[in-house]
Structures are given as structure tokens and as C-alpha cells.
Amino acid sequence: MPEIEVTIGGRSFTVSCQAGEEQFLRAAAGMLDAEASPLVEQLGRLPEARMLLMAGLMLADKTAAVEDELRTLRARVAELEARPVATRDVPVVPPQVVETLAEIAARAEAMAARVEEQVRA
DSSP, X not given: OOEEEEEETTEEXXXXXXXTOHHHHHHHHHHHHHHHHHHHHHHOSOOHHHHHHHHHHHHHHHHHHHHHHHHHHXXXXXXXXXXXXXXXXXXXXXXXXXXXXXXXXXXXXXXXHHHHHHHHO
8 A cells, every 4th residue: 555745834744545546646736726825824833633623624625616606507407408409490381381282373374374475376
């Protein structure tokens, strides 16, 4: 089991982890350090337990906010996915219109035929 050294709030800690998880542990320690370092700068030297507790609580607060946002976004995605899919509406021509257009076309052809007869005559 590998042991790595991490620095949180200016203090070094040796931590064990599973093989292959070193990068995850370093990343987690980096997040904790990002919360602890400003605390140490603002409040000065804090007892180790208090520094880690406060930094952990700050991370937990950020995590809770992210989880709330994630929950809201998931609900929004579910809402959007539940909407009917917009389809391209293909207009349906009512049968009466088709019949009327056919009648008009027949009349126009008949008129055209009469005009042609008159021109020939």
C-alpha cells in the first residue's frame, strides 16, 4: 500500500492509499488545502484538528451547493426530455380543397381549350 505525503494548510501529512489511487488522493488533498490555506492565512496558526474540521466543513458546504445545483439541473433535463419531440408538421390538405382545386383545374383546361379553338378558327 503506497504512502504519499500531502500538504494541507502548510502542514505535511503522510497518508496511505490503494495502489493506483495516488493521483486521486493528491487531488483530494489539494482541494482540502485550497480551503485550509486561506483559513491559516486569515486566522493564523490553528490546531490541526480545527483547521481540518473547518476546511472539511467548507468543502462539504461547496459540495452541498453543487449537489443542489445538480439536482435542479437533473430535474430540468427530465422536464425537457418529457416534452413531446417537436416534429415537422406536414400540412394535410382537406379533401374538399383537393376536390375544389381539381374542379378549378378542369375549368381552366376547358377555358384553355376554348381559347385555342377560337384562335384556330
